[in-house]
Amino acid sequence: MKTIKEKHSLIMRWTHWVNFPILTVMIWSGMLIYWANDEYKITIFGHTYVRFFPDWFYNALHIPARLAEGMAFHFLFMWFFTLNGIFYVTYTIISGAWRELVPQKKSWKEAWLVLLHDLHIRKMAPPQNKYNAAQRIAYTAIIVMGIGSVITGLAIYKPVQFYYLTWLCGGYHFARIIHFALTLGYVFFFVVHVVQVIIAGWNNFRSVISGFEVVNEKPKTAAKK
Amino acid sequence: MSDPKENKKPETEASVQKQINRRNFISFTTYTVLGVAAYGGWRKLYTSPIETLGITSGAHKPLRRALNKSELFFRNFFSNNHLVKTYPKSMAAKVVRKNTSIGADSRLDAANWRLQVKKITGEVLSITIDEIKALPKTDLVFDFKCVEGWDQIQHWGGVRFADFIEHFGLHPETKLDYVGMETPDKGYYVGLDMASAMHPQTLLAYEMNDQPIPVPHGAPLRLIIPVKYGIKNLKRIGTISFSNRRPHDYWAEQGYDYYSGL
Numbered sequence: 001m002k003t004i005k006e007k008h009s010l011i012m013r014w015t016h017w018v019n020f021p022i023l024t025v026m027i028w029s030g031m032l033i034y035w036a037n038d039e040y041k042i043t044i045f046g047h048t049y050v051r052f053f054p055d056w057f058y059n060a061l062h063i064p065a066r067l068a069e070g071m072a073f074h075f076l077f078m079w080f081f082t083l084n085g086i087f088y089v090t091y092t093i094i095s096g097a098w099r100e101l102v103p104q105k106k107s108w109k110e111a112w113l114v115l116l117h118d119l120h121i122r123k124m125a126p127p128q129n130k131y132n133a134a135q136r137i138a139y140t141a142i143i144v145m146g147i148g149s150v151i152t153g154l155a156i157y158k159p160v161q162f163y164y165l166t167w168l169c170g171g172y173h174f175a176r177i178i179h180f181a182l183t184l185g186y187v188f189f190f191v192v193h194v195v196q197v198i199i200a201g202w203n204n205f206r207s208v209i210s211g212f213e214v215v216n217e218k219p220k221t222a223a224k225k
Numbered sequence: 226m227s228d229p230k231e232n233k234k235p236e237t238e239a240s241v242q243k244q245i246n247r248r249n250f251i252s253f254t255t256y257t258v259l260g261v262a263a264y265g266g267w268r269k270l271y272t273s274p275i276e277t278l279g280i281t282s283g284a285h286k287p288l289r290r291a292l293n294k295s296e297l298f299f300r301n302f303f304s305n306n307h308l309v310k311t312y313p314k315s316m317a318a319k320v321v322r323k324n325t326s327i328g329a330d331s332r333l334d335a336a337n338w339r340l341q342v343k344k345i346t347g348e349v350l351s352i353t354i355d356e357i358k359a360l361p362k363t364d365l366v367f368d369f370k371c372v373e374g375w376d377q378i379q380h381w382g383g384v385r386f387a388d389f390i391e392h393f394g395l396h397p398e399t400k401l402d403y404v405g406m407e408t409p410d411k412g413y414y415v416g417l418d419m420a421s422a423m424h425p426q427t428l429l430a431y432e433m434n435d436q437p438i439p440v441p442h443g444a445p446l447r448l449i450i451p452v453k454y455g456i457k458n459l460k461r462i463g464t465i466s467f468s469n470r471r472p473h474d475y476w477a478e479q480g481y482d483y484y485s486g487l
Binding site: 001002003004017021025033034036037039067068069071072073075076079158159160161162163166167171172173176206209210211212214 | 236238241242244245248249252253256259263267283284285287288289291292295299302303304307308309310368370371372373374375376451452476479480481482486487
């Protein structure tokens with residue numbers, strides 16, 4: 001028989017979906033800012049493999065020559081990004097939901113098994129509760145990355161007033177690199193996340209909107225007296 | 226976890242399905258409505274009117290309000306005890322980066338150059354570069370930060386703005402909220418909040434790498450203000466004035482934050 005199994009709380013769903021457009025605006029406005037000094041590339045042994053970003057990419061997204069506009073958007077939406085993040089983390093701590101989220105001792109080994117399973121190399125996945133081991137690591141990492149973006153962001157936004165943050169981030173120049181690299185990390189996370197959600201299917205996706213999953217339970221005859 | 230005292234009807238396949246449908250309907254409707262509202266809000270912001278020409282211009286009006294509010298919030302963290310990190314001289318760049326020379330691109334008439342200081346009494350001080358060089362010199366090797374995103378360790382020398390104020394008896398002027406500076410041809414101009422101008426690392430600089438500042442870098446006297454982006458570091462200062470209202474500012478008219486504080 002079908003039964004309703006509660007999965008995601010309203011606050012988790014709310015902060016998840018609020019974060020999505022905010023982070024999109026932050027990444028977009030961040031690119032408007034980055035364009036003005038787009039010096040990052042991946043070079044190994046003198047050969048440049050990736051240049052951030054090629055001209056066709058900038059032109060396709062109408063990035064060039066919008067630094068002031070980018071800063072204005074970035075310095076408004078940073079508030080929403082930070083407050084939404086604080087709200088989520090506070091909720092997760094107070095509600096105890098962090099127990100389902102943060103990696104456990106066994107998660108590191110299990111995540112490997114999950115990966116092998118997802119790549120169709122291994123048949124069985126380890127048993128799990130709300131999140132499997134790989135999810136625990138990924139979803140905790142993305143929160144740590146969010147905190148990292150706020151800290152590196154402040155370090156380059158007010159490097160004199162928050163000099164200790166700038167020092168913590170390895171200086172102004174390096175803080176900007178981390179801030180940029182974290183953003184690449186979000187994009188990578190997003191791609192994997194969306195693929196996984198598509199593979200996981202409707203029941204899983206619906207749970208992040210409606211909050212529950214539908215499970216088929218065998219009738220519990222023995223339990224009733 | 227149902228309450229055992231509660232006498233619940235046994236759930237049937239149909240009643241569970243009804244509940245699923247109801248909850249799906251509520252949440253997906255809410256999701257769609259909020260999604261459409263958020264998109265509408267974004268379009269409204271994205272197409273919001275641009276400021277008309279004034280002390281600040283060129284930004285979307287709501288975004289300008291946000292910049293000004295953020296300034297008020299982050300001003301709370303400003304302190305004269307917060308100093309920009311300094312470096313040994315050996316780390317300073319030999320080839321100093323230069324972006325623009327707006328307002329300082331005409332020929333410099335070094336012999337006739339004077340710094341004009343407009344006092345609140347209406348009196349105008351006319352100060353020669355030698356008078357300024359006679360004041361105690363401060364060297365500063367720090368990481369210069371451009372609004373574009375690049376930074377470079379540079380070595381500047383000059384008189385601290387606070388020492389300059391002290392020497393020329395401009396204390397009454399520092400009671401005002403803002404300092405305005407302009408190039409002699411008025412082609413470039415900046416406005417600075419008094420606290421940032423009086424910061425102990427703000428210099429009226431006449432030396433770069435122990436040599437007189439070259440013309441492209443702002444000879445004979447330029448502003449070095451490490452608590453601001455490069456856009457506020459005016460080259461070839463012509464006049465200094467004081468005001469309780471924001472003085473006009475070249476880049477604030479182009480959509481940039483007026484404060485631009487670091």
